[in-house]
Amino acid sequence: MKIAMGSDHAGFALKEQVKQHLKEMGCEVEDLGTYDEKSCHYPIYAQKVAMEVVSGRAGQGILICGTGAGMAIAANKIKGIRAVTVSDCFTARAVRMHNDANVLCMGARVIGSGLACLIAQLFVETEFEGGRHQTRLDMIADIENGK
Numbered sequence: 001m002k003i004a005m006g007s008d009h010a011g012f013a014l015k016e017q018v019k020q021h022l023k024e025m026g027c028e029v030e031d032l033g034t035y036d037e038k039s040c041h042y043p044i045y046a047q048k049v050a051m052e053v054v055s056g057r058a059g060q061g062i063l064i065c066g067t068g069a070g071m072a073i074a075a076n077k078i079k080g081i082r083a084v085t086v087s088d089c090f091t092a093r094a095v096r097m098h099n100d101a102n103v104l105c106m107g108a109r110v111i112g113s114g115l116a117c118l119i120a121q122l123f124v125e126t127e128f129e130g131g132r133h134q135t136r137l138d139m140i141a142d143i144e145n146g147k
């Protein structure tokens, strides 16, 4: 499964570290930018990564900005995206098991690189449980579809 990654300038350095960790785990990673610390606009990268995920070209996305908040807000505007900002290991697993989250957002000004790499690893390795959780996701899709 390919992982699409993106960040703004605030998340650039952490993106590089998480990307390296995922590659060492054997993941295929597509880096959609940004590629340096020059000030830029996070919605550009949120949209790029979200489009890779909803198109099926990537299985999951990872977005990093200063807080992880702007990235999640922007990515969740794309139909079919379930982006969650995560800063602990429990939530990293839970949002996969219960919410089938398909985009992980993290804040480079919130957590350190060791924790971010572990959160990304747990997110990528954890399966959705389905069952009653799928019923709830179907309800969310209905909201998204105006039903």
Ligand code: RB5
Binding pocket: 008, 010, 011, 042, 065, 066, 067, 068, 069, 070, 071
């Ligand atoms: C950039 O300064 C900062 O606003 C951005 O990285 C992010 O935290 C937005 O949510």
